[in-house]
Amino acid sequence: MNKRDKRLARTTALQTLYACELSGNDPGIILDHIKDEHSGDEISIKILEYSGQLARLSINRADIFDEIINSRSKFWGADRIALMDRLIIRLAISEMFYIEDVPPVVTITEAVEISKDFSTENSGRYINGILDSVYKDLIRGKIEIPE
Numbered sequence: 545m546n547k548r549d550k551r552l553a554r555t556t557a558l559q560t561l562y563a564c565e566l567s568g569n570d571p572g573i574i575l576d577h578i579k580d581e582h583s584g585d586e587i588s589i590k591i592l593e594y595s596g597q598l599a600r601l602s603i604n605r606a607d608i609f610d611e612i613i614n615s616r617s618k619f620w621g622a623d624r625i626a627l628m629d630r631l632i633i634r635l636a637i638s639e640m641f642y643i644e645d646v647p648p649v650v651t652i653t654e655a656v657e658i659s660k661d662f663s664t665e666n667s668g669r670y671i672n673g674i675l676d677s678v679y680k681d682l683i684r685g686k687i688e689i690p691e
Contacts, residue, residue: 545590550646553591554635554654557598558662561631564603571599601638602631608690609634616677628663629671636675640682641689648679 545553556578563574575596578587602609613633617625625633636655640648652675659667681687 545594549588549591550594551654551658552587553594554598554639555658555661556587556591556595557602557635558628558631558658560595560599561602561635562628564599565627565631571596571603575599598635598638598643601642602634605638605690606634609637612637612678612687613674616674626663626667629659629667632659632663632667632671633674636671637678640675640679648682652676652679 556575560571560574560578563569564571567574575592578595579592610630613625613630632655636651639646639651639654643651652672655675656668656672659671663671678687682689
């Protein structure tokens with residue numbers, strides 16, 4: 545996938561995560577709905593597959609990722625962080641940990657850019673700070689990637 549397709553996949557994954565949070569539905573149901581709504585449009589099967597992979601990783605490891613977020617967020621637990629920011633961070637950690645062909649620096653930059661469209665004016669700095677800390681600990685071997 546090219547850069548534009550990956551961005552679309554990430555934003556679709558984020559929208560899927562948000563819909564799952566609000567509805568309690570499985571990401572597959574949400575992605576099927578997105579596929580039906582956009583048949584013939586710019587969303588290809590590869591984009592939907594990548595979106596689904598990121599969304600499922602984020603959901604299946606949410607508790608682990610929230611612990612990682614909590615340990616880096618002074619005075620705020622993951623449950624007090626704005627929902628959209630928490631979802632963006634989980635999504636980025638999923639990509640950083642499990643998608644080998646995307647450099648973590650690209651993942652962090654993408655998360656910050658996506659936050660400009662889906663969250664608050666100050667979210668980008670916060671998201672960047674958390675993800676930068678995760679990345680530094682990852683390269684120092686202070687974080688073990690959960691299976």
